[in-house]
Structure formats: structure tokens, C-alpha cells
Amino acid sequence: MKAMILAAGRGERMRPLTDTCPKPLLEAGGKPLIVWHLERLAQAGFRDIVINHAWLGGRIEAALGDGGAYGVRIAYSPEGEALETAGGIAQALPLLEEANEAPFLVVNGDVYCEFDYTRIAADARRMQDHGDAAWLVLVPNPPQHPEGDFVLRDFRVRDESGPRLTFSGIGLYEPALFAGIARGGKAPLAPLLRAAMAEDKVGGEAYTGRWADIGTPERLAGLDAELRKRA
Numbered sequence: 213m214k215a216m217i218l219a220a221g222r223g224e225r226m227r228p229l230t231d232t233c234p235k236p237l238l239e240a241g242g243k244p245l246i247v248w249h250l251e252r253l254a255q256a257g258f259r260d261i262v263i264n265h266a267w268l269g270g271r272i273e274a275a276l277g278d279g280g281a282y283g284v285r286i287a288y289s290p291e292g293e294a295l296e297t298a299g300g301i302a303q304a305l306p307l308l309e310e311a312n313e314a315p316f317l318v319v320n321g322d323v324y325c326e327f328d329y330t331r332i333a334a335d336a337r338r339m340q341d342h343g344d345a346a347w348l349v350l351v352p353n354p355p356q357h358p359e360g361d362f363v364l365r366d367f368r369v370r371d372e373s374g375p376r377l378t379f380s381g382i383g384l385y386e387p388a389l390f391a392g393i394a395r396g397g398k399a400p401l402a403p404l405l406r407a408a409m410a411e412d413k414v415g416g417e418a419y420t421g422r423w424a425d426i427g428t429p430e431r432l433a434g435l436d437a438e439l440r441k442r443a
Contacts, residue, residue: 213258213315213316213317213332213333213336214258214260214261214262214307214308214316214317215253215258215260215261215262215316215317215318215319216261216262216263216264216289216301216304216308216316216317216318216319217236217246217249217250217261217262217263217264217318217319217320217321218264218297218300218301218318218319218320218321218322218381219234219235219236219246219263219264219265219269219272219321220264220265220266220267220269220291220294220295220300221235221266221267221294221321221322222235222266222267222294223235223238223267223322225427225428226238226426226427226428226429226432229429229432230267232268233268233271234265234267234268234269234271234272235267235321235322235426236265236272236321236322237271237272237275238426238432239436240324240426240432240435240436240439241435241436241438241439241440241442241443242439242440242443244275245321245322245324245426246263246272246276246321247276247282248324249319249321250276250279250282250284251282252326252327252329253284253319253329254282254283254284255329256328256329256330256332257330258284258317258329259283259284259285260284260285260287261279261284261285261286261287262286262287262288262289262304262307262308263276263286263287263288263289263321264288264289264290264291264295264300264303264304265288265289265290265291266290266291266292266293266294266295267294269288269290269291272288273288287307289303289304289307291303294398295396295397295398295399296398296399296400296401297399297400297401298390298393298399298400298401298404299393299396299397299398299399299400301318301385301390301401302390302393302394302395302397302399303395303396305387305390305395308387309387314386314387315336315339315340315346315347315384315385315386315387316384316385316387317329317332317382317383317384318382318383318384318385319381319382320380320381320382322381322425322426322427323380323381323382323423323424323425323426324422324423324424324426324435325380325381325382325419325421325422325423325424326421326422326423327349327380327382327419327421327423332384335347335384335415335417336384338367338415339384339386339415342413342415343413344386344408344413344414344415345385345386345388345389345408345413345414346369346383346384346385346386346389346405346408346413346414346415347383347384347385347414347415347416347417348362348369348379348380348382348383348405348414348415348416348417349379349380349382349383349416349417349418349419350362350364350369350377350378350379350380350416350417350418350419351377351378351380351418351419351420351423352377352378352418352420353376353377353378354378354424354425356425356427357378357425359376360375360376360377360378361376361377361378361379362376362377362379362405362409362416363375363376363377364377364416364417364418367415367416367417368412368414368415368416369405369409369414369415369416370409370412370414371405371406371409371410377418380419380423381425382419389404389408390404
């Protein structure tokens with residue numbers, strides 16, 4: 213199975229840090245955020261990783277190279293201008309589908325998460341057995357997003373009334389979910405997910421371990437202090 217790390221965002225809320233450094237290369241605990249992802253994916257057996265980029269993307273390629281230092285093979289999907297989540301995935305589909313393996317894993321590059329990616333293979337089987345278009349990992353709502361995103365009930369994810377959880381930025385997707393998006397076009401992910409939920413084609417699970425959306429310099433500093441204390 214292939215994995216994709218989303219790394220094309222400008223990181224406006226992280227300014228001025230992101231004026232000269234792409235957000236995925238900001239450090240916490242002595243290493244760039246994106247390297248935490250690469251290491252965990254490699255530990256779980258992932259070998260082929262696709263990374264999209266836009267803002268200061270050349271610096272991402274220069275820092276990570278071909279991925280050999282992390283035990284993976286990296287292919288890059290450059291975007292002249294960030295295409296939003298679904299647009300970026302659609303742009304990268306030729307790289308993600310090279311091995312004719314589906315579904316594929318996508319991880320937001322601007323989160324920190326200790327999710328065990330060895331569970332993903334079983335999630336993919338559940339997803340395919342149900343004929344799902346997506347499988348989402350949901351987390352308890354953080355202070356900055358108390359209303360949550362979606363309802364999770366019996367491993368089904370729905371956009372309906374009820375106690376909601378927050379989408380972690382970790383998901384499995386079938387390529388067909390992005391079939392209607394032209395390569396190079398901007399498109400958000402949420403409308404595609406909601407349409408699939410209306411057809412009961414989105415499964416998911418709750419994850420209660422360490423997860424953080426690194427959306428502000430203050431959150432980055434807090435994570436950095438936490439990880440350094442652990443070391």
C-alpha cells in the first residue's frame with residue numbers, strides 16, 4: 213500500500229515561522245514534523261511515499277531527498293499553487309496508482325500523531341469488504357475545534373446530528389472518490405466525504421492516543437517542549 217503526506221499548505225496561521233520555512237519542515241522534538249510521519253510509516257512497513265508540495269516545495273525536496281535516509285522511497289507531486297486536499301490527491305493519483313494497489317493512505321503533514329499504522333491493513337480490508345470509498349480516523353475534539361466534524365457509530369462515519377468527533381487528517385481512500393476532479397483543479401475534501409457518507413460509503417474508527425493539530429506557533433512550541441521532555 214502507498215501513502216501520501218499532504219505538505220502543500222502555506223501555513224498562514226504559523227507565520228512568521230512559515231515565511232521562510234515550509235510548515236512540514238518546522239521542528240518539534242528535534243526533528244521536522246514531516247520526519248515524524250516518515251519514520252512512523254517506515255516502521256509500519258510502508259515503503260512508497262508520495263509528498264505533494266507548493267509553498268517553498270524545493271526546500272522539502274532538498275531536505276528529504278529520495279527518502280533513503282528514512283527507509284522509504286519518496287515521489288514528489290509539485291503544485292504551482294496549492295490545490296486543496298482533494299485537488300492535491302487527485303493531482304497525485306498517477307503516482308499513487310502506479311502499483312495498482314488500492315486503497316491508499318493519506319496523512320496531513322501538519323499534525324503530530326502516534327497512531328499505529330500497522331492497523332491500516334486491517335482497516336483497508338474492512339473498508340473493501342463494505343465497499344467503502346473512504347475510512348477515516350477520528351479523534352476527540354481538541355479545544356480549538358470543540359464542535360467536531362462527524363458522527364461515528366458502529367464503525368460508520370456520518371454527517372448527522374449527534375456527538376461528533378474530529379477528523380484526524382488520517383484516512384484511507386479509493387481512487388474512485390476523486391474521479392470527478394480534473395488534474396490541476398482545486399477541490400476540498402469535505403464535500404466528497406459528505407457525498408460518500410450520504411451513500412453509507414465511509415467507515416472509520418476512533419483513536420484516543422496522542423494527536424495534535426499543529427496550527428499555531430504556540431501549539432508547535434508546546435509539542436516541542438513535550439517531546440524534548442520525553443527524550
